[in-house]
Amino acid sequence: MHAISQYKSHENLSDASWDEGNLESEVMKHSKALLLLSCDFGTAWNFRKLIVSKKQHMLIFLDELFLSALVLSCSPKSEKAWCHRRWVIKMLAGKCSTMQVIVGKESELVEKIAERSKMNYRAWNHRCWLVSYMTTEQVLHELKKSRNWAGLHVADNSCFHYRTRLMLRIREDHCHKLEDGTSDGNDEIYRIWQEELDWNEALIKCYVGREALWLHRRFLSLSWIRHFTTNVGDTSNYRVCKSSINADIGVFMDNELHLANSCSTIPDNEFEDFQAQAIYSATYILWLTKVQISDSQGIELQEKPNLGSLRTMLNTACPERSSLWDISTRISGKCDEGLKENRYQRR
Template sequence: MEQGSCSQEDCFDLLNQFEHVLQSDPLIDEVGFIHPSQFTMLDKEAGSSSDGTSTNLWNQDHKLGISTDILIQLCKVAKHAFLAVFNKYKRHENACSNESLTKNISSESKVMKHSQAVLLLSSDFGTAWNARKLILPKQNQPLEAFTKELHLSRLILSKSEPKWSHRTWIIKMLSRSSSTPQEIVTKESELVESIGERSKMNYRAWYHRCWLVSYMTIEQVLQELNKSKRWAGLHVADSSCFHYRRRLMLRVLEPLKVKGSNANDKFDAHKTLMEELDWNKGLLKRYLGRELSETGESIFTNEETGIFIGNEIHLLESSMTVLDNKFEDFRAQALHASVYMLWLTKHIPEVWSMLEEKLGTEKLKCVLSTVDQERPLLAFAPN
């Protein structure tokens, strides 16, 4: 069959085959578009013949392969079938008779079936996503339906905005009917991390993970801080994970903003922040020239503030020591340290006087000069 051309009957037959595979194997966890020449190789590797009904589709071990030769016609017929049944559904929805209601129950399943096929082939087709949003809340078992929808969304997930928005919508709907299952939140977080491994700097995925924090218990937040530490340490150039850790730490601090928070909460939050600072300092020394995130929060006592500032100034001094001007990492390290120290002077006013005392006038001028060369808008001294 030539790519992009088939009779109407053949095209609908392709769609029926495709939807039959999807229905017969609801545990499919991966879909890929493959060249026809790969079908034989896949069968050989699997040690058996394909479970698909033709050489256009390959289904083994919950993996589905779709021949690139049929993508265009399959996508066209799937969209045509979906739009036809969805328009019919909307007409019945607008009618008020019992007969229309009965017909619509039948149309709902067809809309869901055809929209699934469309989205697996053309995942940015917003009308299909919206149709599913319209029908899902009406299911007899909404919790089961939303859970299955998460599986479908995960199956076709990538950087595309509609798919992440759809997952957000599903979790919101689940939280309305009952408390959000913590297992789902954990799996969502793990999903983003796995996508981060495959697709670097996937900001939309990490944004979704930050959004999930509001649905986490404090115990889950602490677990996430611990689990994400290793990943962040191995991907220091990916700022998204550090933004995520900042969001987690802000969640740890939330109980302290409630009137009457107890001493244990403050102690735990203080311990978490101090551990983060120590870990962050280790990364700065290990990876020269990297600009790592700050927490942006402080719960130190006056005595602790003095110790903290002293330690940070010592770190600044060591970072300002450029061992070799030939290497940009050392110069970058000095710049980031200087910018960070100026940031501290804005949030903790007493830092400036301690800087003058500990560094001396000449070194302080060196700090300002370093920043002024690269980021002139930041190089200013407090009044």
């Protein structure tokens, strides 16, 4: 703090004889020692930013990345250290020819830290932030690479949130290509979504009672239906495209109902994971029914889930939440009545 005080007092003077380099060196040296002892000392981080921004030198920026990585090795959930890394990367963006290499190493650093520090939301949030600086090739590579890690850490919701961010970026790039006329259709993105759905289903059946898997499936199903029912291609062939999409959604909904039914059985034992699996599968179908995605697109389901049997199963598996299931059923009924009225008005 004495070094900072001296630096501030001389900085306000117009005397050119003061040794700026020596005072800056003192601030950088003492702030480094202080941050290793107290990683969230904001004043130390801020003065380092002030001095580094004046220098605008590539090696100094890389030194800041090295220092923050050292701090994170001791304190992997330090919000100030993660913020400092983002600031450095923002400063490097557009000025560094090896930006993609830096982004790739950042992603690897997050994975190493996440391996040592479980459920580290700040680390995964940093990795999600990096996606905006990745190329399309890097995004596809990250999606493929993170699958193995996610398959071994099925309870870590942050990892699946990262995969969500990657898939949204892929969809954004695909939409831009469609607008520019550089993409022929939806085949590639359809394949990516279908592979993710199949992989997610395999994990749900293998790892019983993991809520993160069911939450990820909500994103996949919602995005899949909305994307492939809005991007129907050439408007001159709208009816043909629409009918083929309707058939795909029918198959999709049948698969979702079959998955939920297969996961709703509770064996005659006290293994709590099976109870959790039944609750998550039933609430997933209730959610899928309440959002009424298919009805909002004018698509009728041939087979509607039996909400009464779902409520009975939920009351059996989790009786302390019976009042919530009753409310959910009443809301679903009101949604159905409102949709019927809307369809009547449209006619």
